[in-house]
Amino acid sequence: MCPDMPVAKPPILDALIIGAGFAGICMGKRLLDEGIDNFRIFDKAPKVGGTWYWNSYPGAACDVMSHFYCYSFEPNPDWSRKYSPWNEIQAYSERCVDNYGLRSHVDQSSAVERSEFDDDSGFWEVTFSDGSKQQARHVIDGSGGLHVPLIPEIEGADCFAGERWHSSQWRHEVDLAGKKIAVIGSAASAVQIVPEIARVAAQVNLFQRTANYIIPRHDRAYTALEKWCFRYLPLYNKLYRLFLFLRYDWLAYPIVKTSNMNFQRRYAMGQFRKLLRKSVPDSQLRDNLTPDYPIGCKRVLISDNFLASLTRENVSLVTAGIERIVPHGVRTVDGAEHEADVIVYATGFDTQGHHIDQRVVGPKGLTLSEAWSNAPIAYEGCMVAGFPNYHFVTGPNTGVGSTSVIFMIEQAANMIINSIRAAGSNGLIAPKNEAMQAYDREIQGALAHTVWATSCSSWYKRDDGHITILYPYNAQTFRRRHKKLRAEHFEISQRKR
Ligand code: NAP
Secondary structure, three states, rough: OOOOOOOOOOOOOEEEEEOOOOOOOOOHHHHHHHHOEEEEEOOOOOOOHHHHOOOOOOOOOOOOOOOOOOOOOOOOOOOOOOOOEEEHHHHHHHHHHHOOOOOOHHOOOOOOOOOOEEEOOOOOOEEOOOOOEEEEEEEEEOOOOOOOOOOOOOOOOOHHHOOEHHHHHOOOOOOOOEEEEEEEEOOOHHHHHHHHHOOOOOOOEEOOOOOOOOOOOOOEEOHHHHHHHHHHOHHHHHHHHHOOOOOHHHHHHHHHHHHOOOOOHHHHHHHHHHHHHOOOOOHHHHHOOOOOOOOOOHHHHHHOOOHHHHOOOOOOEEEEEEEEOOEEEEEOOOOOOOOOOOEEOOOOOOOOHHHHHOOOOOOOOOOHHHHOOOOOOEOOOOOOOOEEEOOOOOOOOOEOOOOOOHEEEEEEHHHHHHHHHHHHOOOOEEEEEHHHHHHHHHHHHEEEEHHHHOOOOOOOHHHHHOOEEEOOHHHHHHHHHHHOHHHHEEEEEEEOO
């Protein structure tokens, strides 16, 4: 292009969606349902699917039951198992994008760098990593919390002679057969990875810093008859989904609601102890795998084969802390050197910083990181006072440990659509600061009584104990509160031009 040629600005969008995972796809569908088709979905990945595109590690599968881990408006009779593998979930996302006519709205490999509110025009201007820009009336952040890999800085890592990668950036081209593998981290991703790679590896050393509660998954393939029922008996499908919804709300939610020993907590503890006894005959290993904090404080993991895989001859649980990485392995603080050809970091994601990473600059130059200097707060998890027309699908304190995130996404979408509707074509909508602060006080008050506030560290909370990720109530409450917009909690102004 000639240097002095003016660059034509793309037309202003009604909405710009960040992320083409479950949240972005849901928002795209809901905008189309509203008759809004002047929107685009941008995603840094070359394909849709969000976290399911990235997390393709061996054994990757959902730990929420599939018939509840899908949109209520798009049941899938073809789920092969109770807990589907990642590739079925990825295929489901792709299918939704095609079925809803969203493909032409999606821009892949487009990473959002910055979103800035233009005080003069009242539009958001979004800048991408290639320097291009796009204006929009509304920005909808559907980027989710599990997409920025967290790789701990361990001394010596740069001098490691083998290959190393994060669980969400799996190097499928590296053949693990006969290799010695160090897996750092022992939580949700690791419990799926270890049993799979142990089948082919010469040795797997799992470096566990904190033990986790693990209960059985009871996974199995659906029978042909069940699949027939899911396909041809819509009522059966609906009732099954309702059963799963209630099961999560009535059985899983009470585990985190309190740290007192209610029936559900006792039941889960019993399940953990039974599975541990059955899977691990060695009492020392059992001790090492027994957490010292209340159940539910960290995410309760579900696996039928992880604990048993630790008893294989070629698998060792290492509980001594990591001192450093050496060229041919990992040295622990007890002086032992654990040889490794490959290091897998199953160390989770930057769940605290990911919203701010996208650098959101609101009216009068106020950045979201400044507005959130104490803690990230959003009214009902969806909008921030002072940041008009900027929406979050899975914003602060919308995470759940006890139901399907897809369910939560659909409810948040209701609130976002309602606020876009309320703003009208020329309006700027934002929650009132008093309403947002009151909401946050209520949420933090309720969180203080959950098991998450007890003695453990987790990605649910910051180092100072402030819980920024999770929602303290059950899924039914989330649905009720996101159904209607409480107009008195919002302020709407009109764009100057
Ligand atoms: P995670 O839950 O954050 O766990 C990270 C693990 O790495 C923990 O065991 C942690 O130990 C350890 N770790 C972190 N830094 C370390 C260090 N410097 N040295 C040693 N160990 C270190 O991450 P994740 O397992 O990837 O799971 C993240 C979330 O993704 C899950 O909670 C879940 O919501 C989601 N997920 C879902 C599925 C599914 O649906 N199938 C599967 C995988 C993940 P500490 O406990 O001591 O901090």
